[in-house]
Amino acid sequence: MNNNSCCQMNRCPRLTPIVCPERVCYVTRCFPVEQPIIVPYRTHTINQGVIVNRYYPTYSTSEETRCPGQAAAEQQM
Numbered sequence: 001m002n003n004n005s006c007c008q009m010n011r012c013p014r015l016t017p018i019v020c021p022e023r024v025c026y027v028t029r030c031f032p033v034e035q036p037i038i039v040p041y042r043t044h045t046i047n048q049g050v051i052v053n054r055y056y057p058t059y060s061t062s063e064e065t066r067c068p069g070q071a072a073a074e075q076q077m
Helices: 003-008 070-076
Strands: none
Touching: none
16 A cells, blocks of 8 residues: 555544754845035135237228329429
């Protein structure tokens, strides 16, 4: 006779389970905790004048009136 068939027909007595003492395994996990660090920045602006050359063209005109005969007299002088 097969033992499997005996147990399948519920003729074997039920065994009481054996319970072992609990084992505790410790696992260490690290997780980030934010630590604020304040770094103050200040901008100080110094306005300083700098000489820049800027050229402004100026225009002039001249006019001359010569009478007939006067031009020849100036050339002889």
